[in-house]
Amino acid sequence: DAKTTQPNSMESNEEEPVHLPCNHSTISGTDYIHWYRQLPSQGPEYVIHGLTSNVNNRMASLAIAEDRKSSTLILHRATLRDAAVYYCILNYGGSQGNLIFGKGTKLSVKP
Amino acid sequence: DTEVTQTPKHLVMGMTNKKSLKCEQHMGHRAMYWYKQKAKKPPELMFVYSYEKLSINESVPSRFSPECPNSSLLNLHLHALQPEDSALYLCASSLPGQPDGYTFGSGTRLTVV
Numbered sequence: 001d002a003k004t005t006q007p008n009s010m011e012s013n014e015e016e017p018v019h020l021p022c023n024h025s026t027i028s029g030t031d032y033i034h035w036y037r038q039l040p041s042q043g044p045e046y047v048i049h050g051l052t053s054n055v056n057n058r059m060a061s062l063a064i065a066e067d068r069k070s071s072t073l074i075l076h077r078a079t080l081r082d083a084a085v086y087y088c089i090l091n092y093g094g095s096q097g098n099l100i101f102g103k104g105t106k107l108s109v110k111p
Numbered sequence: 112d113t114e115v116t117q118t119p120k121h122l123v124m125g126m127t128n129k130k131s132l133k134c135e136q137h138m139g140h141r142a143m144y145w146y147k148q149k150a151k152k153p154p155e156l157m158f159v160y161s162y163e164k165l166s167i168n169e170s171v172p173s174r175f176s177p178e179c180p181n182s183s184l185l186n187l188h189l190h191a192l193q194p195e196d197s198a199l200y201l202c203a204s205s206l207p208g209q210p211d212g213y214t215f216g217s218g219t220r221l222t223v224v
Contacts, residue, residue, distance in 0.1 A: 042215075
């Protein structure tokens with residue numbers, strides 16, 4: 001499986017944008033980029049995913065580099081409820097896909 | 112119903128006990144998963160069921176025995192566990208081959224004494 005590299009931890013101030021980076025230099029052409037997050041004492045939850053183009057949804061935006069070797073999850077206005085571990089996961093686009101988690105980034109949000 | 116329900120939420124068991132963890136979903140998902148998560152570590156995939164058939168066993172010791180009696184239920188039977196098996200056990204479900212649509216339960220916190 002292709003690997004991802006994320007910072008261990010990041011800090012943000014409440015109501016400011018947060019950019020969470022992910023490097024995946026060995027990504028293959030069929031790998032989708034998925035982001036999940038895990039709030040304290042909860043199971044992971046889906047945030048966003050993409051293949052080549054930038055993506056937006058109600059939770060976040062995903063910016064994918066043109067060479068697809070890196071991506072950035074953007075939270076436009078961080079709230080205290082966004083404090084969580086954020087996982088960037090590569091997944092083969094097909095029936096063989098299973099979620100394999102890496103170490104993730106622990107995001108702290110300060111009031 | 113858009114939830115995965117896991118019971119019990121907490122479980123303490125001795126090394127000679129037999130217990131079972133239960134997971135239930137009513138979203139019509141035909142893929143179900145067990146993950147194990149140790150403190151401050153990412154979830155590790157243990158088992159994958161697809162259409163009620165075991166499709167992946169990630170070299171999990173036989174003291175963990177999964178069972179999928181129907182498309183809505185997933186069990187994990189535990190026997191002769193070790194203290195190092197203490198962890199959060201997470202169940203998830205999805206449409207098969209749809210990694211963007213995993214729904215996770217809140218997990219069972221297992222302590223082996």
